Amino acid sequence: MTNETELIEQLKRGDETAFKAIVEQWQDMVYNTILGIVQNETEAEDLAQDVFIKVFEKISSFKGDSKFSTWLYRIATTTALDHLRSKKRKKRSGFLQGLGGGSDEKEEIPDFHHPGVSLDNKERAAVLFKAIEALPENQKAAYTLHKLEGLSYRDVSEVLNTTVSAVESLMSRANQNLRKQLEEYYNRHYR
Amino acid sequence: MDSKEKIQQEIEQTLQSLENVKRAEANPFLFTRIKARMDKKANGWEWVLSFVSRPAIAIAILLLVMAVNGWALWGSGSDETITTDNGGISELANEYNNVASVNNYDYENLTNE
Numbered sequence: 001m002t003n004e005t006e007l008i009e010q011l012k013r014g015d016e017t018a019f020k021a022i023v024e025q026w027q028d029m030v031y032n033t034i035l036g037i038v039q040n041e042t043e044a045e046d047l048a049q050d051v052f053i054k055v056f057e058k059i060s061s062f063k064g065d066s067k068f069s070t071w072l073y074r075i076a077t078t079t080a081l082d083h084l085r086s087k088k089r090k091k092r093s094g095f096l097q098g099l100g101g102g103s104d105e106k107e108e109i110p111d112f113h114h115p116g117v118s119l120d121n122k123e124r125a126a127v128l129f130k131a132i133e134a135l136p137e138n139q140k141a142a143y144t145l146h147k148l149e150g151l152s153y154r155d156v157s158e159v160l161n162t163t164v165s166a167v168e169s170l171m172s173r174a175n176q177n178l179r180k181q182l183e184e185y186y187n188r189h190y191r
Numbered sequence: 192m193d194s195k196e197k198i199q200q201e202i203e204q205t206l207q208s209l210e211n212v213k214r215a216e217a218n219p220f221l222f223t224r225i226k227a228r229m230d231k232k233a234n235g236w237e238w239v240l241s242f243v244s245r246p247a248i249a250i251a252i253l254l255l256v257m258a259v260n261g262w263a264l265w266g267s268g269s270d271e272t273i274t275t276d277n278g279g280i281s282e283l284a285n286e287y288n289n290v291a292s293v294n295n296y297d298y299e300n301l302t303n304e
Contacts, residue, residue, distance in 0.1 A: 023222045031217035045218055049225045056229070116213035124208035147209045175206070182205055186198045 004068055011059050023052050029069070029149065030076045032116070036144035037080035039112040039129055047083055051076050066158060073149075073159040077141050084137065114148075131181040139174035142167055 007025075010018035030051050035044040054075055062071055110126035112133075117125040132140060138160065145151045145159060146167075153167045160167065218224070232238065242248060 020222050023225060027217040027221050028214050031221075032215045035215050045221070045224075048217055048221060049228055052221075052225050053229060053232075114209075114212065115215045117208065118211070121208040124205045125212070128205050128208055148212060149214075178206065179202055182202045183198060186201045190194055190198060 005064075008059065008062065008064075008068060011056070019052075019056055022055070026069070026072055027052075030072060033073060033076045033144065033149055034080045035114065036132075036148040037077065037140060038083060039133060041115075043083065044080075047079050048076075051079050054079070070155070070158045073145065073151075074161070077145070077159060081137050081141060116148075127182070127185060128178070131178045131185070134181060135174055135177055139170050139177065142170040143174045143178075146171060 007018045007022055011022060027048065031044055031048045034047045034051070035041065038044050038047065051072070055072065058075075062068070110123075110130040112129045113122055113126055114129065132143060135143065141160060142156050145156045146153070151159070153164050153171070157164045157167045243252070
């Protein structure tokens, strides 16, 4: 029995030490995945907590058919996307409420800086993250898992519960969309 | 180099800006915070509040209150009668006097009465 399997079995019995070990072993992976999707450090930390609480509560449903990390990535991705969806809904209802007062739409400036990006790439990466933010959610999830977590297309397909060719297609469309958005961005900023 | 080529170059460089990105590190006190939240959740109140504040539940409760109010108004409006039964009032006064005469603070002697 591997250390990982042993920890999972202990967690199923409600062992707090095992839970602590699991959190410490996977917290950066979960946090980085969520951060890439929600692009906000405070929200990412809260959501990472949510993910581990879900792990503690739902560990009995983990049958070991997939890798534990795949299961964890799946919970993290779903939690982050659900959060974005609810944020979007609130934003929309806020917009509807604000229609009476008149709203002035201003261009959003790239403001998210991922802590893992080197200093010389900081500004460019912020522009790229702004473009990633506008991607449809499944493209965003695939792109984040592949680029930020370094998962292969096969691993991404297991997390997103789809086929490798579907991931290839998602990544190709994500790249096309990003190119289009970056072209618009640089066209605006070169004139 | 014309501006179109320059823009294409910018796009390529921007798309590559996440190459060799390092993994962001979580707060080292993440487990302590998770534990604190789980302990708080365990006392149940947070669950009750979060359940009641769910939009679907809150709307259902609001509709129920409105329905009960509507039914009360509708029902009482149709057969409203004003009773002027003086006998009822005097009965109430007698009863009140009886209750008021009991020394409520004398718990220890209640059994001796």
